[in-house]
Amino acid sequence: xxxxxxxxxxxxxxxxxxxGALARWAIGSWILRIATAAALGIDAVVHWQNAPAYDAVTxxxxxxxxxxAEAVLAVAAGLxxxxxxxxxxxxxxxxxxxxxxxxxxxxxxxxxxxxxxxPDMYENTWQVPGKxxxxxxxxxxxxxxxxxxxxxxxxxxxxxxxxxSGP
Amino acid sequence: MRVWNGxxxxxxxxxxxxxxxxxxxxxLAAVGVLAAGCGSNGSGSSSGGMGGYGSSGTTPASGxxxxxxxxxAASTSLGMILVDGSGRTLYLFEKDQPNQSACAGACAAAWxxxxxxxxxxxxxxATASMLGTIKRxxxxxxxxxxxxxxxxxQGDSGTGQHNGQGVDAFGAKWYAVTPAGGAxxxxxxxxxxxxxxGYGGYGG
Numbered sequence: 001x002x003x004x005x006x007x008x009x010x011x012x013x014x015x016x017x018x019x020g021a022l023a024r025w026a027i028g029s030w031i032l033r034i035a036t037a038a039a040l041g042i043d044a045v046v047h048w049q050n051a052p053a054y055d056a057v058t059x060x061x062x063x064x065x066x067x068x069a070e071a072v073l074a075v076a077a078g079l080x081x082x083x084x085x086x087x088x089x090x091x092x093x094x095x096x097x098x099x100x101x102x103x104x105x106x107x108x109x110x111x112x113x114x115x116x117x118x119p120d121m122y123e124n125t126w127q128v129p130g131k132x133x134x135x136x137x138x139x140x141x142x143x144x145x146x147x148x149x150x151x152x153x154x155x156x157x158x159x160x161x162x163x164x165s166g167p
Numbered sequence: 168m169r170v171w172n173g174x175x176x177x178x179x180x181x182x183x184x185x186x187x188x189x190x191x192x193x194x195l196a197a198v199g200v201l202a203a204g205c206g207s208n209g210s211g212s213s214s215g216g217m218g219g220y221g222s223s224g225t226t227p228a229s230g231x232x233x234x235x236x237x238x239x240a241a242s243t244s245l246g247m248i249l250v251d252g253s254g255r256t257l258y259l260f261e262k263d264q265p266n267q268s269a270c271a272g273a274c275a276a277a278w279x280x281x282x283x284x285x286x287x288x289x290x291x292x293a294t295a296s297m298l299g300t301i302k303r304x305x306x307x308x309x310x311x312x313x314x315x316x317x318x319x320x321q322g323d324s325g326t327g328q329h330n331g332q333g334v335d336a337f338g339a340k341w342y343a344v345t346p347a348g349g350a351x352x353x354x355x356x357x358x359x360x361x362x363x364x365g366y367g368g369y370g371g
Contacts, residue, residue, distance in 0.1 A: 053273035056262070057338035111335070125334045127322040129276045 032148050033085055036093055037078035039141035043100060044074035046130035046137075060117030070100055081148060090148040097141035104135050236283035236310045238317070240292025240346040245329055248343040248351055249293060249312060251319075254326030257281055259315035259350055262339035266301050268309060268316040274337040281310040281317040292346050313348025 048071035055064035077096040080089035103121075106112065111122040126132045237252035249257045258278065262269040270278055280303065287310045289295035299311040310317045320331030320341070332351060334341045342350035 050273040053271065053337055056269065123336045125322065125336050127277050127320065128336060129273045
């Protein structure tokens with residue numbers, strides 16, 4: 001049985017559980033956190049590595065710069081859910097993943113042109129290295145971060161009444 | 168057996184215990200989906216890891232040239248277009264400058280360049296005087312036609328396919344190339360005179 005780390009205890013603090021249940025909570029929490037961070041990590045690597053090929057796609061800001069910003073934010077959000085699994089961290093991970101997923105789907109299927117300082121990022125193909133993988137990772141991160149957020153909304157259990165306490 | 172006082176609803180004893188394994192299971196399922204995504208990413212991509220990362224980005228998807236390239240013309244549903252010696256469709260990139268490629272890195276992984284180890288050969292329907300080569304930044308030699316650097320498309324898995332026609336990627340459109348050295352615009356050929364001054368002729 002793995003030792004319960006401080007972060008897992010903190011994330012389970014709202015749910016008074018027995019030792020076994022707390023251990024199971026910690027395992028589940030770690031799986032969720034690692035999976036979310038891994039998905040965000042994939043997203044980050046794909047965007048970082050593809051960024052140079054998009055530096056020439058530019059308006060006020062280039063698509064390459066946006067990709068690098070996405071990579072940095074994804075790494076930051078992944079680290080947050082790993083080391084500080086609080087609701088705010090899950091919200092950050094959810095926001096990063098959801099915005100990236102929305103963007104890749106929008107620009108894959110809709111030619112919206114340039115939007116304010118954003119360049120025209122329309123790209124009607126998935127045949128870009130890592131693009132599909134990144135989209136899958138972003139989708140997974142959205143689901144996982146949503147679950148992480150929901151796990152903090154578990155209602156507090158009331159203690160069982162003593163046996164024979166009925167009328 | 169527990170006895171309740173009957174005045175209060177029994178607390179949801181199992182909900183908390185059930186929810187955590189459920190979260191873990193769903194998390195694992197999501198990881199599985201992610202792994203499946205990794206596995207399915209290879210549609211048309213022959214490069215390793217991360218759907219092509221780590222590669223030089225200049226390796227033809229399949230059926231690429233390792234020796235002297237041949238460029239011919241073939242009749243397709245797009246009309247007459249340029250193909251390589253094995254019949255694979257060749258493309259031009261709207262963003263390229265004459266005899267200068269604007270596609271590298273991830274772009275060249277998605278659109279592998281048509282390489283040649285020597286002077287390319289004109290096959291049936293192609294004009295030999297339009298053929299040429301350029302040296303790329305990675306020291307590979309890319310075939311040009313009417314000063315357009317030529318590429319393959321990872322989305323074409325074999326001969327007779329032209330899935331890259333009209334695709335908008337890496338900031339501009341990609342087109343199959345006519346024997347006259349212009350771009351194929353949709354199903355209509357936008358021709359460029361063989362010696363018709365200047366670069367261009369894109370039908371986009």
